[in-house]
Amino acid sequence: MTNAAENAVAVRGLAKNYGAVAALRSLDLDIGSGDYFVLLGPSGGGKTTLLRLIGGFIRPSNGRILIHGQDVTDLPPNRRPTSMVFQGFALFPHMTVAGNVGYGLRLRKLPKAEIRDRVSAMLELVGLGGYADRMPHELSGGQQQRVQLARSLILDVDILLLDEPLAALDANLRKDMCIELKRLQEKVGITFIHVTHNQEEAMTVADNLAIISAGELVESGRAIDLYETPKHRFTADFFGENNILDGRVAAVDGDTVSVDVGFGTIPVARQDAKVTVGDAVSVSIRSERTIIIDGRAADDPAITTLPATYQDTVYLGLTTSDLALLADGTEIVARRLSGNGDRAQSLRGASITIGWHYADAKLQAT
Numbered sequence: 001m002t003n004a005a006e007n008a009v010a011v012r013g014l015a016k017n018y019g020a021v022a023a024l025r026s027l028d029l030d031i032g033s034g035d036y037f038v039l040l041g042p043s044g045g046g047k048t049t050l051l052r053l054i055g056g057f058i059r060p061s062n063g064r065i066l067i068h069g070q071d072v073t074d075l076p077p078n079r080r081p082t083s084m085v086f087q088g089f090a091l092f093p094h095m096t097v098a099g100n101v102g103y104g105l106r107l108r109k110l111p112k113a114e115i116r117d118r119v120s121a122m123l124e125l126v127g128l129g130g131y132a133d134r135m136p137h138e139l140s141g142g143q144q145q146r147v148q149l150a151r152s153l154i155l156d157v158d159i160l161l162l163d164e165p166l167a168a169l170d171a172n173l174r175k176d177m178c179i180e181l182k183r184l185q186e187k188v189g190i191t192f193i194h195v196t197h198n199q200e201e202a203m204t205v206a207d208n209l210a211i212i213s214a215g216e217l218v219e220s221g222r223a224i225d226l227y228e229t230p231k232h233r234f235t236a237d238f239f240g241e242n243n244i245l246d247g248r249v250a251a252v253d254g255d256t257v258s259v260d261v262g263f264g265t266i267p268v269a270r271q272d273a274k275v276t277v278g279d280a281v282s283v284s285i286r287s288e289r290t291i292i293i294d295g296r297a298a299d300d301p302a303i304t305t306l307p308a309t310y311q312d313t314v315y316l317g318l319t320t321s322d323l324a325l326l327a328d329g330t331e332i333v334a335r336r337l338s339g340n341g342d343r344a345q346s347l348r349g350a351s352i353t354i355g356w357h358y359a360d361a362k363l364q365a366t
Contacts, residue, residue, distance in 0.1 A: 009031040010065075011050070012064045013028065013063035014026070014065065024060075029220065034191055036191075036206055037210070039195045039209070040197065041238070042197060045212050047196075048163055049215075054159075056079075083157040084163065085161065096134065097134050098123070098132035101123065101150045105154060122150045125150070126150045126184065128143065128147065142176065145166070160190060162181075178204040181194075182204065211235055219232050231365065232364055233284075244284045252275065255269055257363060264327070266283050266361060268283050275363070281363055282363075285360055290335070290354065290355070290360075292322055303357060306353070310352045318337070320336055324352060
């Protein structure tokens, strides 16, 4: 854990209870200055609670919140260097775009000329130059979201809090806005903290992210590290499409751990995991790294193989998934680029061999 003063935000032992319900459980987290940081996890896991605590909209039951090293736990929202972009567009319907964007500056009683100039510059920044006189109902969903972003950014805050900002947009527009949000964050250079349960959205924008579930921090780090080398079973199960096999450590030989999954033993790199014989563990293999074995691969000592029964093919456009059942009934998925033939008719119900490269299996604590 880094020094709190080195971060945009540091929370220590942060908890929030609603009666007997623990929405957040003694959470510690550091968010670096200038990061695009994503809070990712299932609905109801505590992500928005954490975001609102950072913004000062609710009070913690326990713990402290530090912004740039200063304890702000007891400060109201207007005395924190943060601004919130809410899930809904929350625009004033009777105000023009310019009126909405400049609202906070008018509350600060800035000169009209300065407000006009800053609003014009901010609208250009978010790609809405020429829209100043439009009314909210004359804008698309994406344009309304840009207005809300402009209204928050114009306040010159250090940290922008985004509570599922793209949830109201359709899939194609959400992808476009993800790219725009990342571009905007890099341009203004401040810290963005973005809540979402959408994994693709998180991967598109995040410099770093934290996975939060049941009010607890499961794992945090770079998106690529959490995707490629998850340290916890929950991360592997939640983030992307992983095949997960549960078992116990049968042996530890140097850097290789042998995991007994009941109907076979799987070798997996130990990496930095601290395990001993008998420990309950999980092994995850990404579906895109899982293959149906042909004759050549079966002779490769670096390939781990298991017997399986072919079930079906699921065509998903860019990719196709081959579904199979292992000996204990666990479903396993091998995902490949589409266009390599339809195996379903020829293989359904057939005995096959499924496998993966040794380096593609990852060990997790259960």
